[in-house]
Amino acid sequence: xxxxxxxxxxxxxxxxxxxxxxxxxxxxxxxxxxxxxxxxxxxxxxxxxxxxxxxxxxxxxxxxxxxxxxxxxxxxxxxxxxxxxxxxxxxxxxxxxxxxxxxxxxxxxxxxxxxxxxxxxxxxxxxxxxxxxxxxxxxxxxxxxxxxxxxxxxxxxxxxxxxxxxxxxxxxxxxxxxxxxxxxxxxxxxxxxxxxxxxxxxxxxxxxxxxxxxxxxxxxxxxxxxxxxxxxxxxxxxxxxxxxxxxxxxxxxxxxxxxxxxxxxxxxxxxxxxxxxxxxxxxxxxxxxxxxxxxxxxxxxxxxxxxxxxxxxxx
Amino acid sequence: xxxxxxxxxxxxxxxxxxxxxxxxxxxxxxxxxxxxxxxxxxxxxxxxxxxxxxxxxxxxxxxxxxxxxxxxxxxxxxxxxxxxxxxxxxxxxxxxxxxxxxxxxxxxxxxxxxxxxxxxxxxxxxxxxxxxxxxxxxxxxxxxxxxxxxxxxxxxxxxxxxxxxxxxxxxxxxxxxxxxxxxxxxxxxxxxxxxxxxxxxxxxxxxxxxxxxxxxxxxxxxxxxxxxxxxxxxxxxxxxxxxxxxxxxxxxxxxxxxxxxxxxxxxxxxxxxxxxxxxxxxxxxxxxxxxxxxxxxxxxxxxxx
Numbered sequence: 001x002x003x004x005x006x007x008x009x010x011x012x013x014x015x016x017x018x019x020x021x022x023x024x025x026x027x028x029x030x031x032x033x034x035x036x037x038x039x040x041x042x043x044x045x046x047x048x049x050x051x052x053x054x055x056x057x058x059x060x061x062x063x064x065x066x067x068x069x070x071x072x073x074x075x076x077x078x079x080x081x082x083x084x085x086x087x088x089x090x091x092x093x094x095x096x097x098x099x100x101x102x103x104x105x106x107x108x109x110x111x112x113x114x115x116x117x118x119x120x121x122x123x124x125x126x127x128x129x130x131x132x133x134x135x136x137x138x139x140x141x142x143x144x145x146x147x148x149x150x151x152x153x154x155x156x157x158x159x160x161x162x163x164x165x166x167x168x169x170x171x172x173x174x175x176x177x178x179x180x181x182x183x184x185x186x187x188x189x190x191x192x193x194x195x196x197x198x199x200x201x202x203x204x205x206x207x208x209x210x211x212x213x214x215x216x217x218x219x220x221x222x223x224x225x226x227x228x229x230x231x232x233x234x235x236x237x238x239x240x241x242x243x244x245x246x247x248x249x250x251x252x253x254x255x256x257x258x259x260x261x262x263x264x265x266x267x268x269x270x271x272x273x274x275x276x277x278x279x280x281x282x283x284x285x286x287x288x289x290x291x292x293x294x295x296x297x298x299x300x301x302x303x304x305x306x307x308x309x310x311x312x313x314x315x
Numbered sequence: 316x317x318x319x320x321x322x323x324x325x326x327x328x329x330x331x332x333x334x335x336x337x338x339x340x341x342x343x344x345x346x347x348x349x350x351x352x353x354x355x356x357x358x359x360x361x362x363x364x365x366x367x368x369x370x371x372x373x374x375x376x377x378x379x380x381x382x383x384x385x386x387x388x389x390x391x392x393x394x395x396x397x398x399x400x401x402x403x404x405x406x407x408x409x410x411x412x413x414x415x416x417x418x419x420x421x422x423x424x425x426x427x428x429x430x431x432x433x434x435x436x437x438x439x440x441x442x443x444x445x446x447x448x449x450x451x452x453x454x455x456x457x458x459x460x461x462x463x464x465x466x467x468x469x470x471x472x473x474x475x476x477x478x479x480x481x482x483x484x485x486x487x488x489x490x491x492x493x494x495x496x497x498x499x500x501x502x503x504x505x506x507x508x509x510x511x512x513x514x515x516x517x518x519x520x521x522x523x524x525x526x527x528x529x530x531x532x533x534x535x536x537x538x539x540x541x542x543x544x545x546x547x548x549x550x551x552x553x554x555x556x557x558x559x560x561x562x563x564x565x566x567x568x569x570x571x572x573x574x575x576x577x578x579x580x581x582x583x584x585x586x587x588x589x590x591x592x593x594x595x596x597x598x599x600x601x602x603x604x605x606x607x608x609x610x611x612x613x614x615x616x617x618x619x620x
Contacts, residue, residue, distance in 0.1 A: 154326065155333035157551075158596045160558030163576055164337075167588050170580035171344045171351055247457045251562055254459050255577060267459070274463050274566070278471050285467075288460030296455035 040308050047304020053297030061113035070094075070104035072111040073262040077102050081280045097282045099272060105282060108264040109290050115259045116266055116294065119180055119249040120242045126184025128238045131191020136222055136230070138192065139199025146196070153189045161186065162251060169257045176259050179252060183245055190237050198230035232309045239302035243295045250291050266291050320608065327604045332383075334596045338589050339382045343375075352395065352585055391590035396579070401586035405572055405594050411481055412571035412595075415563065416556040418487050419495030420549070427499045428545070431506025435514060436533055446503060453500030458559055462493040462566040479568035494563040498552045505548055509541035543613055550606030554599045 042048055060067060069092060079088050079102035086094050096105035134153075138146035165182050172178045202208055203226070211221050252258040253267025261268060266287040273284025342348040349366045357365070366372055370381065385391060391401040434446040469489060470478035477486050513519065514537050522536050561573035568574070572591050579587035 151326070151329055151333070154330045155337070157554070158330050158334050158600050159337070159592065160554060160561065160595050160599070162558050162561045163573070163592055163595060166561070166577065166580055167341050167592055168344060170583070170588070171341055171585075243455065250457055251459060254562070255565065257580075270460060270463065277463065277467055281467055281471075284460070284463045288457065288464065291457050291460060292452075292455055295457070296451065299451065299455050 037308065041304060044304040044308065046300050047308070050297045050300025050302075050304060053293060054301055057113055057294045057297065058117065060110055061117055064107075064110045064114070067110055068104065068107040070107035072103060072107040072264045075101040075103055081276065081283075083280075084282050096286050097280070099269070099283055100276055100280075105269075105286055108269055109266070109286055112264045112266045112269060112287060112290065113294070115176065115253075115263060116246050116249055116291070119176070119183065119259075120246040122180045123183040123187065123245045123249075124238050124242045126180065127187035127241070128191050128234065130185065131188035131193075131237075132195055132227075132230075132234055134188060134192035135195025135234075136199060136227065139196035139230075140203060140218065140222055140226065149192065153192060156186060156189050159186075162248065165248070165252065166255060166257050169252065174252075174257045174260055179249065179258060183248055187241065187245065190241060191234060194233040194237050195230050198233050199226055202226050202229050236302060236306040236309060239298065239305055243298040243302065246295055246298070247291065316611070319611065323604060323607055327600050330600055331597060334600070335383055335386055335593060336379065338386075338593045338596075339379050341589065341592075342585055347371075351583070354583075386593060391593070392586035394579075394584055394587045396582045396584045396587070401584075401590040402594070404575060404587055405590045408570060408572045408575050409594070411569060412557065412560050412564070412573060414481075414487070415490055415494060415560055415569055415571060416553065418491035419498065419556055420553065422491050422495040423498040423502055423552070424549075427502035428506050431503045432510055432533065432538065434503070434507040435510035438511065443507075446507075450500040450503040453496045454504075456496065458493055458497065459562050459566055461496055462489070462563060465489045465493060466566070481570055490563050490567040490569055493566070494556060494559050497559065498556060501552065502545060502548065505544060506541065509544050510537060513537045513541045543610075546606065546610060546613060550603040553602050557595050557599060 076088065076098070079086075079094070079098050080100055082088075082094055082098040082102075084095060084097040084105075086097060088094065094104050094106070096109065099105055099108065134149050138149040164186065168182050169178055172182075208221060208225050211225050216224075249258060250265070250267035250270070253265035254271045256268075256271065258267055259265050269287035270284055273280070273282075273287065276283050342351055345351055349362050349369070349371055352369075353362060353365055370378060373381075389400075389402040389406075393399065394401045394404055397404060430446045430450075434443045437443055466478045466489065469476045476489055478489070480486055510533075514533075519532060519537055522532050527536070557573075560569075560571055561577060563569065564571045564573035565577050572595060576588055576591035579585070579591065
């Protein structure tokens with residue numbers, strides 16, 4: 001139902017579509033906006049650096065088989081715990097050394113990017129969509145729906161995240177899908193909060209009230225007029241949240257509740273490295289550096305995105 | 316004021332109810348709590364008998380009611396592994412977790428607030444850049460890696476500090492740095508941006524125009540207002556610290572609730588898991604309630620909302 005029944009008087013069949021379409025933004029202008037935005041983003045050198053780092057990590061993970069001759073799960077017990085720079089019997093170089101089962105560490109670090117990025121991306125999509133839905137609904141309708149959603153958010157935030165995640169994964173059993181769903185379902189609150197705040201202020205703007213007065217249905221107002229304008233803060237949160245999710249994925253793997261061996265994960269490699277810390281420093285050092293570089297790149301890019309799109313956004 | 320407090324209190328009770336429901340529900344995720352609690356090789360007879368004694372045949376809400384009343388009295392059942400009440404095990408380890416989280420928070424505040432202020436006052440100088448870069452690195456570094464690297468450097472290579480256990484301040488130092496770094500980074504950035512915002516306001520210019528010297532302007536006039544968001548985030552950060560303690564305690568073999576719960580999950584000792592998750596969450600809710608109440612004294616505008 002329309003919130004402004006008086007607006008119905010304006011409705012004339014046929015006339016509405018042609019008359020009001022002129023008010024909508026033409027596609028060319030949107031393209032221009034994007035180019036301006038990209039130009040402004042590119043001028044922030046740290047953001048650009050972050051983007052390059054992230055792009056490199058993605059390319060590395062996709063092109064993994066081309067980048068290393070070694071199989072990340074192939075064991076060679078004669079070559080165990082070799083220091084970085086060692087060569088095997090065939091003369092092949094282990095640039096980062098080998099682990100306790102003689103597997104090439106560089107290959108494992110490179111392949112380890114795959115589960116990290118996969119979980120990061122998939123979980124962010126799930127929590128982003130859930131949060132967007134909750135934020136739009138709560139922010140637009142307000143009232144008891146909003147109250148219920150915000151209390152659910154409070155409940156969600158009351159849990160120490162990692163502890164809840166490992167408790168649930170402990171019951172369900174660790175697998176790629178479980179991890180993605182558990183992280184995805186329990187990370188919606190930040191998205192809901194920023195979208196809700198944006199919707200609150202958009203709701204009072206003239207173009208939204210005009211659309212309501214013209215008799216647009218709630219669904220159309222939300223999708224056509226509010227969503228595009230609430231998308232910016234959502235995107236910034238999604239970018240920065242991906243960094244957090246990657247750290248959580250590694251933490252779960254570190255505790256043995258992530259993607260299971262023999263699949264190489266950065267967290268799992270760190271757990272191995274911790275066991276051999278007094279004899280093989282490289283085992284724990286390099287996977288951690290990989291996490292640090294990836295997360296730093298995402299954070300730099302996300303910060304730049306925020307400063308370019310909406311410097312007042314506090315996320 | 317009284318209405319606000321009452322509403323806030325009611326909210327906390329509601330949140331705790333929700334928390335208890337989720338904690339209870341964890342056991343039902345696979346559909347059958349008996350299979351979660353019993354070892355995988357339990358016979359069908361054992362399972363049926365266990366169901367009967369534990370009351371798993373009752374309606375779901377009856378079971379939840381029983382769990383809730385138990386939880387209110389601190390009764391989460393017996394630990395499967397230790398044969399002691401699960402809640403007692405958690406409470407025994409609570410002081411260790413508080414000690415670690417408290418030390419991490421104190422460390423974070425002592426480092427972050429001065430760093431953030433200096434960064435804002437000396438904006439775009441070398442000091443600002445160094446503090447910004449360190450904060451950024453601190454926010455991007457996974458806790459568990461930092462912990463392992465600190466052990467590698469200070470325990471294995473230099474042999475200066477112990478790598479595990481709880482005892483005097485030397486045992487506390489590495490875990491507190493590990494746990495506190497992320498919070499330090501976050502509060503540094505928050506203090507910097509808050510100070511920058513406040514320093515550009517009219518009343519600061521007025522104070523300077525009146526001839527107030529620089530140090531009192533920064534430390535008295537500006538910090539008072541920049542402190543408001545910091546107080547809120549301290550409550551929220553405590554949640555991060557309690558959650559982060561799970562990892563840090565595991566790395567440094569710190570005998571706290573976090574390590575207890577990780578071991579309980581490995582041992583499928585779910586009464587302990589439930590007691591730990593509930594107790595840590597309840598602590599977080601209570602701390603935030605206290606912070607919110609303190610907040611109304613700091614910022615009277617909040618009461619009017």
